[in-house]
Amino acid sequence: MGRLLPQLEFRWVSWLRVRASPPPVRERVGNADQALTAWCVEMSRALNLPELAHRVRVSWNPRMQTTAGRAWWPDRAIELNPKLKSLAPEELWRTLKHELAHLVAYERAGRRHTDAHGPEWRAACADLGIPNEQPFHTLPFKRRRMKRNYIYVCPHCEVELRRVRPLGRNVACYACCRKFSQGVYDPRFRMLAKLP
Numbered sequence: 001m002g003r004l005l006p007q008l009e010f011r012w013v014s015w016l017r018v019r020a021s022p023p024p025v026r027e028r029v030g031n032a033d034q035a036l037t038a039w040c041v042e043m044s045r046a047l048n049l050p051e052l053a054h055r056v057r058v059s060w061n062p063r064m065q066t067t068a069g070r071a072w073w074p075d076r077a078i079e080l081n082p083k084l085k086s087l088a089p090e091e092l093w094r095t096l097k098h099e100l101a102h103l104v105a106y107e108r109a110g111r112r113h114t115d116a117h118g119p120e121w122r123a124a125c126a127d128l129g130i131p132n133e134q135p136f137h138t139l140p141f142k143r144r145r146m147k148r149n150y151i152y153v154c155p156h157c158e159v160e161l162r163r164v165r166p167l168g169r170n171v172a173c174y175a176c177c178r179k180f181s182q183g184v185y186d187p188r189f190r191m192l193a194k195l196p
C-alpha cells in the first residue's frame, strides 16, 4: 500500500496522460454503477484476484470531458465517461475491459514495476476477452466536426446562426420573435442567408 503508480487516462484522442497523484476528492465524486461493478467483481474472482474483487468500483463521472475511462490505483477504481452511454454498447465494454485490465495488471504485478500498456496489461486484456486491444484508439465519438457552412443573420438583432444544412425559408430569429411578437413567427425577423 502507499505505492503510487501513474494514473492512466484513456482518451478519445490518441494520447495518454499520466497523472502522478490522485485528483482531489471533489473531482472523484461520480455515480457508482452497481451492475458494472458486479461484473468487474466477477471477472476479478474468475481471475483469482480476491483483493481486486473486494475493492474494485466502477462509477460514472460527469466531469470527464475527452477521456473515455480511467483507472485509479491503488484505489482500484474505474471511472467512465457518461458519453459512452450514447455510443454502441461495445465501446462501453471495451473501455471497461481496457481499464479493468490496468487494475488486473497492477494487482498481479504486486511491487514489480509494470509499463502502462506493457505485456502484463496485454495479457490482462487477453484474459478479459479483448486480446487485440490497442493502448490508444479513437472512439467513434471523436468524429470530424461537420463544417457549418451556412450562415444566417437576423436582420433585426444581427445574431448569427451557423448550420450544416441550409435552413428552410421561414425560419425567424427566435429571440426577436419572443421579444417583439409574443413568440409567434414574424417575417420581419426572418433569418437571411449571409453570403460567404
Ligand SMILES: [Zn+2]
Residues within 6 Å of the ligand: 008, 009, 010, 098, 102, 116, 117, 135
Ligand atoms: Zn490504457
Ligand SMILES: [Zn+2]
Residues within 6 Å of the ligand: 154, 155, 156, 157, 158, 159, 173, 174, 175, 176, 177, 189
Ligand atoms: Zn433577432
